[in-house]
Amino acid sequence: MNLSFLATRTVPRWFWPVLLGLNFLVHLPFFGLPPKGAHSWRQCNTMAVARNLYEEGMNPLRPRVDRRGASDGVTGMQFPAYEWAVAAGYQVLGFHESIPRVVNWLIFAAGLAAFCALARLLSGSAWAAAVGTWALAWSPELFYHSINALPDVLALAASIGGLYYFLRWYQAEDAQPGSYALALVLTTLAGLTKLQYLAIGAPIAVLILRDLWLRRLPWGRLPALGVFGAVAVGVPLAWYARAVRLIKASGLADFGLELRPADSLSTALRILRENLTSDLPELLVGFPGFVLLLLGLVALVRGGYVRRFWFLPLLAWAAVLLAYHLIELSQMDVHQYYMLPYLPLLMLTVTLGAARLQRQKRGALWLALLLGLQPVAAAIRVIPSRWGGGPREIPAELYYPESRAALETAVPNDALCLVGPDISGCKYFYFLHKKGFGFGAPEDLWNAKPDGSTLLDSAVRHGARYLYTNDSTALGNARVRPYLGREIKQVGEFRVLELRR
Structure with missing residues (x-):
């Protein structure tokens, strides 16, 4: 069975126009909607901060909320990079509720490009990278939030880009100051926007420690690595320490910055069961992608990947994300967007499943069917329940x-x-x-x-x-x-x- 793109190890020129064009067209009817659907409160909070930057001053160090009493509304929150970008759009084009959605979709598209580059670097296969990118684009949860006023999409895209440019710099024989600078800026931005996205530091740390142990890390790289770690971790931590102080001083706690584990073992087990049996197959990867994910897990067990170069760094990344999941387990009950940091690892596993399926008899046909069903599954899961009809969760x-x-x-x-x-x-x-x-x-x-x-x-x-x-x-x-x-x-x-x- 020769299905062109699926039967080769290259990516045709039509891949990106088709992927981005189709994704944009499916979203197009909903760009003008006000906040609605699941987590509309989070969208309203984000858009209020952006509007207040636009109306009351563009200083990102002084984000303001609407529920402020008689105060000036300044309080602590994640670094408002996304909100500032939206406010800048308001400055240029005036206030339109489509602007936050368009800005987030552009960030989402940049994140897809970053993931494709990262997957290609890790797998050595442009074909595998394209399959993983296609699957990422049609994750139902990401499909929904890619046009919502949600800073998590910026954090996800920045973290993927930060990891890609770090690995590109780290593996290069020459200095590549541009890659180093981009890695530092993007990783720091990811942590400032949402602290959990600093989990990409886990694979970085394993790479460095392994190379130190094997004595193959040039000593001349240590100062640059030290600066990278100090800035990428220190700046976000300093920002969040300041944010906590601002919340306490203002008494305005619209943005929670505390850890929220489950309050009992029975609650924890219930949430974990729902995460595995509902959120993972239905929202994070979608049912067609879940088939490929299961095949990818089989490939991990049977394919000897434990001995591969990238296995330990990626395993460390997964371990840190698991720890994050447990300490924020109460949030995972209804806030599925807290699980967006898992998507890069999940989609890398999906690519393994796709490669395994393609090698089977009639595998290319089945793979084409599953990939083709992903946009359909995402649209069916999201559009009627979250964007369809009239007001949802709004009077x-x-x-x-x-x-x-x-x-x-x-x-x-x-x-x-x-x-x-x-x-x-x-x-x-x-x-x-x-x-x-x-x-x-x-x-x-x-x-x-x-x-x-x-x-x-x-x-x-x-x-x-x-x-x-x-x-x-x-x-x-x-x-x-x-x-x-x-x-x-x-x-x-x-x-x-x-x-x-």
Whole structure:
């Protein structure tokens, strides 16, 4: 069976136009959507920070959130490189909700190119690299987040690029300062954006330690390696230490920077079971890719890969990611994008499965079928449930442009507002384009705080002028009514009222 591309060890010229063109076209109808679907709260938080950079100053050292009380909103978070890039797009083109999606897709495309280069360096096969890149592009989880306002895609792309350029520099006989500089910048950026992506340091460390043990590492490389480690690890750690201090000083904890293991053994086992039986086959690699992944694991066991040059470095990478998975296990329950760091290793294993399948009788035909099904599986899994239909995880009044505009323009955007009930603390603020005080449940308005005051009283005393709510029980509460002035506007279930001082 001779299926052109699949039967050769080269990559035809049409590969990249077809891959990127098809991926772009499938995403095209959804670039203009506001945040919606799974993890829309994270998208709203990210886009709010980007909008605040655009409106309140482009200093990335002072990221601001909307739920800020009467403060300036500056708090700690991951380094807002992605948010800054989106804000720069706003500066050039004006505010459009398609800009964060387009920016992320371009980063995603760059990440595909970086992975293809890395896979080719590791495997020595352009064909294997292309197969792995195709599989990566159609990972359902990455397919979804590749056009979402999510900094994890930048961290993933930067980490892959950082590892590729480091290995290129490390293996070169000449100095290659350009590769070294790119490796340092990209690895540092990956760690600044999301600390877990510094897991690429594991294969780097194994390579260096092995070469030191075998006495084949030139002593002249040690200073450059020392600088690389100090900067790539030290700068992100310093940033996150500062971020934690900012969170404590501001009291604005929109971005959690703590470790979150499972709270019990039974919970841990349940999450791990769901990760293995649902998240891995359905979201991370997709069902067609999962077949190739299983074949790749068989190839790992039977193919003598334990003795290969790259086995120990990649095993160390996997071990560090496993440790990360366990210490963040509570997050892995519903936050599947926390597993995006696993994709490079998973797709490298997929390439082994593809190579094994192709060698079988009619294997090229089956491989072509599985690869062809990957875009279909990704689209079926993601589009209807996350982008299809109307609002998802967002109130209809905030989702549709007419009602959203009516609510946003009801009061000035610079007026402090009390907004809720919104358990996320960011969705309502983002769609309403407002800042101020948020409440997650109606009773939060009147329940006494440790100092005896209530959120409602405190918000009014600190300058909140308007209340946005879609909960009628809050408005009917006897402890709330004395603070309510005239009703300014009602749109659907949402009402906007003045607050009495």
